[in-house]
Amino acid sequence: MIPRSTARSRWLVVVAAVTLLHLLDGGAWCKRVRGNDPADETVLIVVSYDAFRTEYLRRGSASYMAELGHNGTWAEYLRNVFPTKTFPNHHSIATGVFPNQHGVMANGLYDHGRGKINYSYDLFHFNEELVPIWVGGKAGQ
Incomplete structure (x- = not known):
């Protein structure tokens, strides 16, 4: 079983990226009405920090991430997919499907x-x- 702090830190990265995007454009990305023009497409930027432990926030090693957490959304945990490797989990976050569907099974x-x-x-x-x-x-x- 994966330690809860590891799972929490991975989820924090996803939440922090969405929060950062929201802060940068004033929330326009979630209010935008899409038209037929490709320029109207919504862009989502996800930033992932591999091996980022929750402990880093507690001891003040990543104050910018803590600030995003205090002023944004916070999730208690993220449930990893199996296998618990970087590439399969990142592809699952990006696609919303399990590794047996997207095909990335290792790093x-x-x-x-x-x-x-x-x-x-x-x-x-x-x-x-x-x-x-x-x-x-x-x-x-």
Whole structure:
């Protein structure tokens, strides 16, 4: 069984992301009337912190997350799916279905070109010309 604090912290991440989205646009994302224009589509951004423990909030290590919790919505827990790995749980949060339906059963992805499971540097660095902003220091570098 998964410790309650781990489950709670994962749910907190989802709730914090929705709360942050609400704070950034004044709640317009939940009031918007959709039309036929693709620009009218609602965008939801989910931020997930893997291995974020509730203890971090209690000891003041993540004051920005605690602030979101105090001024937003709070959930007591999140029930993980099985297997309790990062990729299957993130895909279940994103799709709303269990791993046996979305097919992501582990943290590695099957590479048809190589004929094996790929969980390596190449999986996350497939285009070396794209430099993340946390590496370059500024967007576009």
